[in-house]
Amino acid sequence: xxxxxxxxxxxxxxxxxxxxxxxxxPPRPAVHDFGPSPPGQGAAVTVDAPExxxxxxxxxxxxxxxxxxxxxxxxxxxxxxxxxLLARRLESIDSHGMRPHVQLLEFEQVxxxxxxxxxxxxxxxxxxxxxxxxxxxxxxVLEQPTPTPDxxxxxxxxxxxxxxxxxxxxxxxxxxAER
Numbered sequence: 001x002x003x004x005x006x007x008x009x010x011x012x013x014x015x016x017x018x019x020x021x022x023x024x025x026p027p028r029p030a031v032h033d034f035g036p037s038p039p040g041q042g043a044a045v046t047v048d049a050p051e052x053x054x055x056x057x058x059x060x061x062x063x064x065x066x067x068x069x070x071x072x073x074x075x076x077x078x079x080x081x082x083x084x085l086l087a088r089r090l091e092s093i094d095s096h097g098m099r100p101h102v103q104l105l106e107f108e109q110v111x112x113x114x115x116x117x118x119x120x121x122x123x124x125x126x127x128x129x130x131x132x133x134x135x136x137x138x139x140x141v142l143e144q145p146t147p148t149p150d151x152x153x154x155x156x157x158x159x160x161x162x163x164x165x166x167x168x169x170x171x172x173x174x175x176x177a178e179r
Contacts, residue, residue, distance in 0.1 A: 049083035096177035097130035109154035119157035
């Protein structure tokens with residue numbers, strides 16, 4: 001009779017121990033975008049980016065530790081590459097009859113210290129003027145402090161950068177159309 005309780009206890013111990021043999025699945029990354037897009041005028045703005053920005057990872061850099069190392073948040077991602085998200089945002093601008101083109105050269109969170117960071121975007125904006133072959137271009141550097149020094153802060157600040165980009169690109173196109 002004593003062997004049956006021992007057998008049950010042994011089987012129960014084995015089953016409980018077996019659970020720890022199989023690792024838990026890692027949590028799925030949270031997927032982010034820049035928030036709802038405002039209704040736009042449907043401007044056809046092409047946005048491209050270098051190969052290293054053509055994925056959905058959220059990048060950051062620690063200037064105070066190893067400024068040449070690019071790092072990525074493992075539990076947070078963009079729903080699409082940043083250039084595609086930015087192109088969707090830029091659809092809301094008035095192109096003034098031009099064919100605007102944006103090159104997204106940088107798009108990342110930059111930490112000055114463990115407690116302080118900002119989001120950075122560098123854009124090369126160009127457009128062919130209507131009725132001519134003349135091309136205007138300008139490099140735009142945008143920065144936005146992050147509300148928190150983490151992935152949530154990066155997402156929030158990058159969404160704000162996208163709104164800044166809409167205003168700056170729209171203003172550039174309006175200025176170029178007036179000249």
